[in-house]
Structures are given as structure tokens and as C-alpha cells.
Amino acid sequence: MLEIKNLRVTVEEKPILKGIDLKVNAGELHAIMGPNGSGKSTLAHVIAGREIYEVAEGEITYNGKDLLDMDPDERALEGVFMSYQYPAVIPGVNLAYFMKAAANAVRKHRGEPEMDAVDFLSFIKEKLAEVEMDEAYLKRAVNDGFSGGEKKRNEILQMLTLDPSLAVLDETDSGLDIDAVRIVADGVNKFRRDDRAVVVITHYQRILQYMDPDVVHVLMDGRIIRSGGKNLAHELEEKGYSWLREEAAA
Amino acid sequence: MQHFEEQFAALSGTDHEPPSLQQLRQTAFDQFKEIGFPQQSWEAWRFTNLKSVERGRFRLAAAKDLPTISDEAAIGLQIPTLLFVNGHYQPNLSKAPAGVTVSTLLESYSEDAALVTNGYDAGRSPFAVLNTAMMNSGLHLRFTEEFSSDSAVRFLYLTTKLSEPIMNHPRLVVDLADGAQATIVEEYRGDGEQPYWNNALTVLRASTNSQLNHVRIQHEAASASNLGATFYQAPADSAIHGTYLSAGSALHRHDVNVVLSGEGADVTVNGLCLTRETEHADHNIIMDHVSEHVTSRMLFKYILADRSSGVFNGRAVVRQDAQKIDANQTNNNLLLSNDALMNSNPQLEIYADDVRCTHGSTTGQISDDALFYLRSRGLDTASAKALLINGFANEVVEEIKDDTVQAYARDILESWLEGVNRG
Numbered sequence: 226m227l228e229i230k231n232l233r234v235t236v237e238e239k240p241i242l243k244g245i246d247l248k249v250n251a252g253e254l255h256a257i258m259g260p261n262g263s264g265k266s267t268l269a270h271v272i273a274g275r276e277i278y279e280v281a282e283g284e285i286t287y288n289g290k291d292l293l294d295m296d297p298d299e300r301a302l303e304g305v306f307m308s309y310q311y312p313a314v315i316p317g318v319n320l321a322y323f324m325k326a327a328a329n330a331v332r333k334h335r336g337e338p339e340m341d342a343v344d345f346l347s348f349i350k351e352k353l354a355e356v357e358m359d360e361a362y363l364k365r366a367v368n369d370g371f372s373g374g375e376k377k378r379n380e381i382l383q384m385l386t387l388d389p390s391l392a393v394l395d396e397t398d399s400g401l402d403i404d405a406v407r408i409v410a411d412g413v414n415k416f417r418r419d420d421r422a423v424v425v426i427t428h429y430q431r432i433l434q435y436m437d438p439d440v441v442h443v444l445m446d447g448r449i450i451r452s453g454g455k456n457l458a459h460e461l462e463e464k465g466y467s468w469l470r471e472e473a474a475a
Numbered sequence: 476m477q478h479f480e481e482q483f484a485a486l487s488g489t490d491h492e493p494p495s496l497q498q499l500r501q502t503a504f505d506q507f508k509e510i511g512f513p514q515q516s517w518e519a520w521r522f523t524n525l526k527s528v529e530r531g532r533f534r535l536a537a538a539k540d541l542p543t544i545s546d547e548a549a550i551g552l553q554i555p556t557l558l559f560v561n562g563h564y565q566p567n568l569s570k571a572p573a574g575v576t577v578s579t580l581l582e583s584y585s586e587d588a589a590l591v592t593n594g595y596d597a598g599r600s601p602f603a604v605l606n607t608a609m610m611n612s613g614l615h616l617r618f619t620e621e622f623s624s625d626s627a628v629r630f631l632y633l634t635t636k637l638s639e640p641i642m643n644h645p646r647l648v649v650d651l652a653d654g655a656q657a658t659i660v661e662e663y664r665g666d667g668e669q670p671y672w673n674n675a676l677t678v679l680r681a682s683t684n685s686q687l688n689h690v691r692i693q694h695e696a697a698s699a700s701n702l703g704a705t706f707y708q709a710p711a712d713s714a715i716h717g718t719y720l721s722a723g724s725a726l727h728r729h730d731v732n733v734v735l736s737g738e739g740a741d742v743t744v745n746g747l748c749l750t751r752e753t754e755h756a757d758h759n760i761i762m763d764h765v766s767e768h769v770t771s772r773m774l775f776k777y778i779l780a781d782r783s784s785g786v787f788n789g790r791a792v793v794r795q796d797a798q799k800i801d802a803n804q805t806n807n808n809l810l811l812s813n814d815a816l817m818n819s820n821p822q823l824e825i826y827a828d829d830v831r832c833t834h835g836s837t838t839g840q841i842s843d844d845a846l847f848y849l850r851s852r853g854l855d856t857a858s859a860k861a862l863l864i865n866g867f868a869n870e871v872v873e874e875i876k877d878d879t880v881q882a883y884a885r886d887i888l889e890s891w892l893e894g895v896n897r898g
Binding site for chain 1: 701844845847848849850851852853854855856858859862863865866867868869870
């Protein structure tokens with residue numbers, strides 16, 4: 226579904242990603258772990274299409290299409306979803322209005338009929354229940370005054386609502402208490418399907434305890450320096466990142 | 476000034492007015508001559524150039540300026556409307572709900588001069604003074620104890636199909652009986668290429684326990700200048716909620732003066748000001764807290780496109796005896812272009828010592844983070860921007876208490892946005 230080849234990315238001429246290769250198949254869940262500043266968030270933003278990151282070299286294909294050639298909204302309509310570590314606040318726009326606009330944009334793109342207010346309300350209520358969010362959120366401005374945990378649940382709500390094929394979750398567990406981590410992980414598990422892929426980007430392996438990653442990658446200094454199974458996450462939890470750094474240097 | 480003297484002389488030629496009114500006009504006109512047109516060296520007019528009005532050679536509207544008009548002109552908002560066309564009252568196309576007494580200014584002046592002249596202090600404002608000298612149209616509305624309608628009542632001042640540059644000096648005076656609740660829409664609308672100038676003065680006198688919702692909508696033609704002043708009287712236990720929606724005219728300047736004179740008075744004055752191309756809009760608000768135990772809020776938002784410019788001067792004055800008051804003043808501005816310009820100047824002038832006053836001002840562009848966030852959920856750039864702009868404006872629009880009027884305000888915002896997007 227997603228194939229990244231030799232991806233090199235710079236920000237203000239400073240190299241951040243220094244040759245990433247990654248292949249994620251439909252049905253798989255990949256975890257990308259790494260210390261702060263390793264380039265994890267940059268990778269997520271480049272997949273989503275943030276313009277401030279300059280792709281100096283390499284390619285990303287998504288379902289056989291050149292992802293880098295697509296605008297951010299086009300990527301979203303084609304089924305690429307990113308959950309943000311720090312979701313933007315949208316003052317004055319209530320969640321219901323925003324989600325209806327986004328859900329209908331996706332439906333329109335797929336040639337499906339758009340939902341009216343009544344249909345949308347019953348649809349979104351189901352999704353809210355899945356992430357244990359109260360209906361009162363629908364009337365609140367998007368992320369305005371939301372706690373860290375509320376923001377992350379809201380991201381998962383959007384993922385479940387927009388029905389993407391590829392979800393890239395950037396530090397979705399950071400700043401969450403244990404209950405919120407479970408709710409978020411449950412949301413991701415419900416989302417998983419044979420025709421969907423998930424990339425979970427995280428500093429800690431905590432959230433992975435609630436998931437079942439097929440592959441764990443370690444990203445350090447702009448490169449994936451090791452890939453392995455689920456056990457790699459446990460190993461990192463025990464030993465930290467420094468042993469890998471030393472190994473890589475050796 | 477000679478042009479204005481000629482215009483004034485033409486006006487004085489009519490003798491159907493009582494001598495005391497003619498004297499009132501003369502005194503005001505002398506005062507206008509003494510004060511003169513505002514100069515940019517004057518603090519309150521620093522950022523607003525009035526040369527186009529001073530040199531526009533506008534003549535007072537005359538009978539020949541009245542085009543044939545059907546009531547379709549009033550369409551846009553299906554509520555009881557008092558219609559003026561090019562300065563001429565159209566009683567046949569107007570209606571007011573039961574419990575509202577509608578009088579011409581001359582009728583009310585003849586009954587009691589104070590009905591037309593009390594409730595405001597023109598001070599050194601040349602345009603308020605000029606309005607007294609030249610007031611040539613307008614109404615006095617009395618919302619009596621019998622008034623009980625939920626519907627808003629509109630004063631619509633339409634300017635259309637002009638063949639020459641004209642000016643009007645409308646005056647709207649509104650009295651609310653004790654305990655009355657009313658929503659008043661005051662709308663200035665126009666079209667066409669011909670320049671025109673409206674210099675309006677509005678006096679809104681609330682009573683004890685009355686509740687006044689006032690929405691002033693200014694969407695004049697792009698060729699127009701709309702200047703004016705509104706004076707609110709907020710006595711004890713009155714509640715006033717004013718909204719200023721401005722979405723047109725090349726030059727717009729509006730002064731709002733609020734006097735909170737009795738305990739328990741509660742006043743909100745909000746504004747949403749939309750400017751584009753080379754338009755200039757200037758609001759000067761004075762919230763005067765005279766009594767103790769009063770509350771006020773002021774929230775003005777500007778959205779500026781292209782090379783347009785805006786000015787916000789908000790001043791909360793707290794008199795020495797006005798203890799235990801709560802005043803809040805906010806001005807937020809959104810620049811849609813690098814060439815747009817905003818001058819914001821919120822001020823506090825506090826002479827009492829036990830008060831709660833806050834003020835703040837922000838000016839910025841659309842957030843890249845927010846825009847990207849919306850695009851990454853599938854909204855195209857134009858839709859995402861529109862959503863963010865609507866969100867910014869919403870805080871003011873959603874506070875309009877009447878649903879019909881609120882929907883009308885949203886329509887005006889939407890068509891303004893379409894105009895900006897078309898470029």
C-alpha cells in the first residue's frame with residue numbers, strides 16, 4: 226500500500242531524513258520508534274503533504290500512485306490520514322460542522338451520496354461512542370480548550386469517521402493517561418482491517434502493548450537503523466535507544 | 476466649505492419647519508463651520524482620510540432622485556420594514572408591528588423637540604453636528620408597553636439608481652418603554668457606480684428593565700461613503716446588545732457612544748467589519764461607565780482583504796463613582812492579504828479603584844497549521860480558508876440574538892467571502 230524509497234528530506238536546508246526505505250502492506254500495522262529529534266514526525270508530515278518539508282530525493286508511492294505529486298487534500302481524499310501529535314485548534318468552528326464537511330468531501334470524491342444533517346448526526350454519534358466521547362463535543366470548537374487526551378481521542382474519532390486506507394499516527398500516545406491510551410489503542414484496533422494499513426509513530430512502547438504490530442522499526446538520526454518483530458519494542462523499553470546508537474556508530 | 480454653505484442655504488429656503496427647528500439647524504451649522512472637517516492631525520481621526528467626502532460635492536437628495544420602486548427592493552429579509560429610498564420615506568412600502576408608534580422627525584419635533592434632540596451629545600464631532608444641521612430624513616420609533624412581537628423591526632435605508640452624487644443625513648431615534656423587548660435592524664444598503672454619502676445619526680434610548688437588540692448592517696455600494704454615529708442610553712437594569720456588521724462602502728466611519736447611567740445596566744457592543752479592495756473602515760467606540768455596578772463587553776473583529784485598511788479605537792471610560800463595574804474589550808483582526816493594514820487601539824480610562832477591566836488586541840493572518848490541518852482532512856484550500864474565516868467571524872455572528880437576522884448576517888458574510896475569492 227505504502228512504499229517509500231530512499232526518502233531524503235530537508236527543512237531549511239538541514240537534512241532531517243537521510244534515506245528512508247519502508248514498505249507497508251495492506252492489513253499490516255507498523256510501529257516506528259525512535260528518540261526525540263530522530264525524524265519521526267517529519268516522516269509523518271511528509272506522508273501527509275506538509276509543504277515546509279522539502280523532499281530532496283526519493284519517492285513515496287501509495288497504492289501505486291506517486292504520493293508526492295498530490296496535494297494534501299487530495300491525499301486525504303484518496304485515503305491517507307494523519308493523526309497529529311499537536312492537532313491545530315480551529316476557533317469558532319464546531320466539531321460537527323467540520324466533521325460533516327470533511328466526511329462529505331471524502332464521500333463526494335468517492336462518488337457516494339453526501340450525508341444530510343440528520344444522517345450525519347446518527348453516523349457521528351456511533352463513532353463518538355467508539356472513542357468514549359460525549360455528544361457535547363459536537364458543539365465545541367475543534368480542539369479549542371481540549372485537553373491533551375481529548376485532542377488525541379478526537380484524532381481517532383476523525384480517523385474512524387473519514388474511513389481512510391492508510392493511517393499514520395504521530396505520537397498519538399504522548400501525554401495520555403493509561404485509560405486514554407487504552408481508548409486510543411482500542412480505536413486503532415477497531416480500525417484495523419485487511420484492506421487498511423496503520424503506521425504508529427511513538428517514542429515509547431507503552432501503546433504497543435495494546436496493539437499487535439507486525440513490524441517494528443527504529444528510526445534514528447534520519448535513518449531506519451533496525452527493523453524487527455514485536456520483541457524489538459520490548460528490547461527498546463528495557464535497554465533504551467543508546468545501545469542501538471552505539472551499535473550503529475560501531 | 477462653500478459647497479456645504481450652499482447646500483445648507485438651499486435647505487433653509489423651505490419654511491414648513493417651526494422657527495425653533497430652523498434655529499437649531501442654524502446653530503448646528505455654525506458649529507460645524509467652526510469645527511470644520513476632521514484633519515488627520517486630530518487624534519480620533521488620525522488614520523482616516525475624509526477628502527473624498529469633503530470634496531465630493533454631494534448635494535442633498537431631492538424629489539427627483541426618487542426612482543420608481545417596487546417593494547421588491549426591500550426583499551432580502553422578510554421582517555416588518557420601514558423603507559427609505561434615496562432619502563425618501565416610503566410609507567406605502569413600510570409596515571411596523573402593533574405596539575410601535577412611527578412618527579416622522581418633524582412630527583415628533585413638533586410634539587416635543589426633546590424627542591428628536593435628547594439622548595446624545597454631539598460634542599466636537601463635525602458629522603453629528605452636521606447631521607443636526609442637515610437632517611433630511613429619518614424616523615422616531617416608540618416601542619410602547621403594548622409591543623410584544625418577537626420579530627425584529629427593520630429601518631432600511633436604500634440608495635439605488637442614482638444619476639448624480641447625493642448626500643443624506645438620516646436620523647433614527649428609538650425609544651423603548653419600561654420593560655419592552657425589541658430587536659431593531661438598521662440597514663444601509665446601496666448599489667450602482669455613482670458616489671453617494673450617508674451621514675447617519677442614531678439615538679437609542681432604553682428604559683429601565685428594557686431589553687434592546689440592535690443590529691446595524693452597513694453594506695453600501697463600493698462607491699459610497701457611510702459615516703455615522705450611534706448613541707445608546709443604558710439606564711438602570713436595561714440590557715443592550717448591539718452588533719455592527721460592515722461589509723461595503725469605500726469609506727466607512729462609525730462612532731458608537733454608550734452611556735451606562737444606572738445600576739444593573741448591561742451593554743454589549745460587538746462588531747464584524749469586512750473590508751476588501753481599497754476600502755477603509757474605522758470604528759470609534761466609547762463605553763462610558765457612569766454608574767456603579769454595571770457590566771459591558773466590546774468585541775470587534777475585522778477581516779481585511781486586498782489593500783483595504785481598518786481602524787479600531789475602543790475606549791472604556793470608568794468614572795470615579797463607577798465602582799464594582801466589569802468591563803471587557805477585545806479586538807481581533809484577520810488579515811487575508813499582505814497588503815491589508817489594521818490600526819488597533821484599545822484604551823482604558825479608569826478613575827475608580829474597585830473595578831474589573833480587561834482589554835486585548837490581536838492581529839494576524841490565517842494560521843498555516845490550521846489550514847494544513849483542514850486540508851489534511853480532505854478540504855480544498857478555498858473551503859478550508861472559508862471555514863477558518865467563518866470560524867473567526869462566528870463569535871460575533873452567533874451572538875446575534877434573532878435567528879432570522881443572524882441568518883441574514885451569515886448570508887452577507889458568505890457573499891462577501893465569495894466576492895473576495897473571485898478577486
